[in-house]
Amino acid sequence: MIEAGVSVIFWILAFIIIVSALAVVTLKNIFHSALFLILCLFSVAGIYIMLHAEFLAAAQVLIYVGAVSILIIFAIMLTSNLASERIVQSNKNALVAFFVCLMFLVTTIVLINKTGVWNYTSGVLPAENIITIGKLLMTQFMLPFEVVSVLMLAAMIGAIVLAREDKA
Amino acid sequence: MFYYLGLAAVLFSIGLFGVITRRNVIGILMSLELMFNAANINFVTFNKFILNDGLTGQLFAIFIVVVAAAEATVGLAIVLLLYRNWRGINTDNVSIMKW
Numbered sequence: 247m248i249e250a251g252v253s254v255i256f257w258i259l260a261f262i263i264i265v266s267a268l269a270v271v272t273l274k275n276i277f278h279s280a281l282f283l284i285l286c287l288f289s290v291a292g293i294y295i296m297l298h299a300e301f302l303a304a305a306q307v308l309i310y311v312g313a314v315s316i317l318i319i320f321a322i323m324l325t326s327n328l329a330s331e332r333i334v335q336s337n338k339n340a341l342v343a344f345f346v347c348l349m350f351l352v353t354t355i356v357l358i359n360k361t362g363v364w365n366y367t368s369g370v371l372p373a374e375n376i377i378t379i380g381k382l383l384m385t386q387f388m389l390p391f392e393v394v395s396v397l398m399l400a401a402m403i404g405a406i407v408l409a410r411e412d413k414a
Numbered sequence: 415m416f417y418y419l420g421l422a423a424v425l426f427s428i429g430l431f432g433v434i435t436r437r438n439v440i441g442i443l444m445s446l447e448l449m450f451n452a453a454n455i456n457f458v459t460f461n462k463f464i465l466n467d468g469l470t471g472q473l474f475a476i477f478i479v480v481v482a483a484a485e486a487t488v489g490l491a492i493v494l495l496l497y498r499n500w501r502g503i504n505t506d507n508v509s510i511m512k513w
Binding site for chain 1: 417421429431432477493
């Protein structure tokens with residue numbers, strides 16, 4: 247098994263990601279959860295940089311840390327009287343959910359461990375990350391690119407229609 | 415590579431736990447973002463270590479980021495609508511779609 251690139255930085259990032267993700271799903275205060283979500287997404291961007299995906303890391307910081315987190319915090323503030331400490335934020339099936347997720351996790355890790363037929367390669371990724379991605383987007387993946395842009399337009403119109411005040 | 419996949423599996427399980435246990439719709443959306451990120455880590459890992467004749471995996475990760483942004487937009491619009499109509503965004507209150 248090739249274990250390239252696993253270093254101290256990876257363990258630090260993994261520790262931050264897991265701790266902040268646990269904080270996201272368990273904290274009582276939903277606003278603190280949103281702040282930990284930002285930390286988690288930022289560390290995932292660090293993982294992308296370790297995997298030589300520089301453009302994706304930049305997009306992650308811009309879209310997730312910039313836009314989606316602001317959107318979530320905005321929604322939390324608009325519904326602010328529900329975010330106080332005394333409201334229970336989790337429901338009764340936490341114990342069952344814990345065991346289900348633990349079983350899922352153990353199964354996945356055992357499967358990953360047992361699969362020995364990965365076609366490893368020692369080659370390097372193309373050096374010009376952004377240039378290659380741009381060329382792929384404009385040639386081979388033209389159709390998904392256009393479909394995604396139509397999806398963005400539909401989501402934008404849908405959000406506006408949903409959140410509009412009804413005058414009638 | 416095993417460590418990257420394991421990290422993604424752990425992150426996905428935490429997100430799954432959050433989706434099941436949260437009562438707040440915004441909490442569920444945040445856990446969903448965690449699960450999207452786990453999938454993205456998998457894509458980028460396979461692109462790095464397995465048969466890399468290009469950047470296809472990273473490209474699909476970018477598509478996932480875009481779709482997640484659209485999903486968050488529509489989801490939070492629905493949250494605001496629920497809040498306006500029911501004065502609360504807990505999932506057990508909103509049961510008119512339940513048969």
